Amino acid sequence: MQLSVQTRREKQKAELRSELVDAAHKLVQEEGYEGLTIRKLAKRVGYAPMSVYSYFADKQDILFALAEDAFETLAKRIEDHPADDPIEALQVIMTEYAAFGLGNPNEYRTVFMTEKTRPPEGRTFAEMQEGNPLMKVLISRVEACVAAGRLKGDPRAIATMLWAVGHGTISLLITFPFYPFGDQQAFVKRMCDFTLAGLATQDVPPLTETPANC
Amino acid sequence: MQLSVQTRREKQKAELRSELVDAAHKLVQEEGYEGLTIRKLAKRVGYAPMSVYSYFADKQDILFALAEDAFETLAKRIEDHPADDPIEALQVIMTEYAAFGLGNPNEYRTVFMTEKTRPPEGRTFAEMQEGNPLMKVLISRVEACVAAGRLKGDPRAIATMLWAVGHGTISLLITFPFYPFGDQQAFVKRMCDFTLAGLATQDVPPLTETPANC
DNA sequence: ACGTCATACCGTACATGTACGGAAAAGATT
DNA sequence: AATCTTTTCCGTACATGTACGGTATGACGT
Numbered sequence: 001m002q003l004s005v006q007t008r009r010e011k012q013k014a015e016l017r018s019e020l021v022d023a024a025h026k027l028v029q030e031e032g033y034e035g036l037t038i039r040k041l042a043k044r045v046g047y048a049p050m051s052v053y054s055y056f057a058d059k060q061d062i063l064f065a066l067a068e069d070a071f072e073t074l075a076k077r078i079e080d081h082p083a084d085d086p087i088e089a090l091q092v093i094m095t096e097y098a099a100f101g102l103g104n105p106n107e108y109r110t111v112f113m114t115e116k117t118r119p120p121e122g123r124t125f126a127e128m129q130e131g132n133p134l135m136k137v138l139i140s141r142v143e144a145c146v147a148a149g150r151l152k153g154d155p156r157a158i159a160t161m162l163w164a165v166g167h168g169t170i171s172l173l174i175t176f177p178f179y180p181f182g183d184q185q186a187f188v189k190r191m192c193d194f195t196l197a198g199l200a201t202q203d204v205p206p207l208t209e210t211p212a213n214c
Numbered sequence: 215m216q217l218s219v220q221t222r223r224e225k226q227k228a229e230l231r232s233e234l235v236d237a238a239h240k241l242v243q244e245e246g247y248e249g250l251t252i253r254k255l256a257k258r259v260g261y262a263p264m265s266v267y268s269y270f271a272d273k274q275d276i277l278f279a280l281a282e283d284a285f286e287t288l289a290k291r292i293e294d295h296p297a298d299d300p301i302e303a304l305q306v307i308m309t310e311y312a313a314f315g316l317g318n319p320n321e322y323r324t325v326f327m328t329e330k331t332r333p334p335e336g337r338t339f340a341e342m343q344e345g346n347p348l349m350k351v352l353i354s355r356v357e358a359c360v361a362a363g364r365l366k367g368d369p370r371a372i373a374t375m376l377w378a379v380g381h382g383t384i385s386l387l388i389t390f391p392f393y394p395f396g397d398q399q400a401f402v403k404r405m406c407d408f409t410l411a412g413l414a415t416q417d418v419p420p421l422t423e424t425p426a427n428c
Numbered sequence: 429a430c431g432t433c434a435t436a437c438c439g440t441a442c443a444t445g446t447a448c449g450g451a452a453a454a455g456a457t458t
Numbered sequence: 459a460a461t462c463t464t465t466t467c468c469g470t471a472c473a474t475g476t477a478c479g480g481t482a483t484g485a486c487g488t
Contacts, residue, residue, distance in 0.1 A: 038445065048468045050446080059445065113327045113389060160395065164405055168382020175327060181374065182421035191378055198412030207396035227436095252475065262438045264476080273475065 017055040020045060021065045028066065033106045036062070060110070060117065067107035074100045075133045086144040087151075087196060093138055094166050094192040101170035102184060113171055135159065153204025160207065165195045231269040234259060235279045242280065247320045250276070274324070274331065281321040288314045289347045300358040301365075301410060307352055308380050308406040315384035316398060327385055349373065367418025374421065379409045 023044040027036050038059060042049040056062045078096050083089040101108040139159045145151040151158060169191045173184055181187045237258040241250050252273060256263040270276045292310050297303040315322040353373045359365040365372060383405045387398055395401045 037443080039443080049444095050448095050469080051467050053446075054466060109329070113385065115323070116389065160393075160401075161405065161408065164382040164386055165379055166382070167386055168378040168380070171327065171385060172378055172381055175330065179374075180421065186422045187374075191375065194375065194412060194416070197416075198408060201415075202408070202411075207394065208400045251473080253473080263474095264439080265437050267476075268436060 013055070017065075020052065020055055021062070021069070024062055024066055025069070058117075060114070063106075063110040063114075067110045070100075070104050070107040071111065071134065075137065078134075078137060086141065086148045087200075089141045090138075090145060090162070090196060091192055093141060094162070095188065097134075097166055098170055098173075098185075098188040098192075102173060105174045108170065108174060112167060113174075135163070138162065151199055151204075153199075153202065154206035157204045157207050158199060161199070161204070162195060165191055227269070231279075234266065234269055235276070235283070238276055238280055239283070272331075274328070277320075277324040277328075281324045284314075284318050284321040285325065285348065289351065292348075292351060300355065300362045301414075303355045304352075304359060304376070304410060305406055307355060308376070309402065311348075311380055312384055312387075312399075312402040312406075316387060319388045322384065322388060326381060327388075349377070352376065365413055365418075367413075367416065368420035371418050371421050372413060375413070375418070376409060379405055 020041065024036055024041055027040060027044060031040075038052055039049045041062070042052050052062075056065070074096065077100075078093055081092050081096060083092050139155050142151065142155040142159045142162070146153070146155055146158075169188055172179070173181060173187070234255065238250055238255055241254060241258060245254075252266050253263045255276070256266050266276075270279070288310065291314075292307055295306050295310060297306050353369050356365065356369040356373045356376070360367070360369055360372075383402055386393070387395060387401070
């Protein structure tokens, strides 16, 4: 029965944590992203500022929690958006990913453009990417393309390359909104189409595992 | 003669500013990037903390100044690295750019991955990119490729696409050093080759200027 | 020479993230 | 029940970026 006690404890802790996340979410909605401060957040839930640190390692950790929520809805949106053609399915990912990044720049920033001091919440970095639902669905859709003979090569390598292109595109658009990219959507579509077209003509080898001759 | 006075004044101001930049540089070398604080910097040059703000709008502005120095050496290195083959000349840019980003992640971050509140130092954003020496040399080398018939299309569009890919690659490597990209150099080379190969097969249209039907 | 004025520098003050140690409350062990 | 241990929460304190207003120093017009 002591396990049950342990469990209840953890559940309660998780509850308080998500209460904090909710409060943080509201704060951001009401006062904007920079309005989220530890002190305001603590006051919101009736705690002393330092008590927040019982539930989050630091402020980054809170931002990660917020971003994770947002990314979950992105994952859902992608899964609710199937496509008959496997290549189109990849395009959907890129398009939704781009729309998400442009619509949630703060969340995109905290997840993909922030110096990572620690893997948030004990998870390792490898898990964070490999086990990341987004990367998972990306790889699986790439696998579908390979299975259908529309792409050729190592799925994870292909997925990583797509990720690099997609991320480069989005992050530039976010960071330099005034650079004359032309129409943002058009630029995203162009990069996406270009990359998929290029990949279609190649047999992509797996990512090298730091070969010995280096 | 009153212009001379004005000029002398400005020169002196610029001198003090670069003295501050030098001090900042030394501070970073001695204590690391996070050791650079306004107070320490001010103490270093014998000023009160607030006096620093006579020369820099904010801390970001200082970081930009540091980064600019670093990027200047990058530009020099690229220019000192010519290549007979115009495509190879592009590869040199990508390679040097990547090496720079991986070797100077902090500077790369402040210039390319940081929310821009103001165009640093009065320059407009457009200038900052268009007039940016790096983008300039990139465009000119792309133009050389187009002139040589090795690439086809609008040089600025091609350059922007190369930038997006290069930036995506570098920034992922910087942000997720533990993701299994395999060998970093190899990944960079792969992305570069892949993109250039793809571009070689296309006629790249100019970036759309936010067409009216949107 | 003298008042006027811009400029350079600074002192003080505040909001913020967070380190540190303590207190109190809850649970476990005897 | 009593004691010990762990967990939760907090008060205080510090470093940091920076807003605001003040002061003094030197230039300029008269």
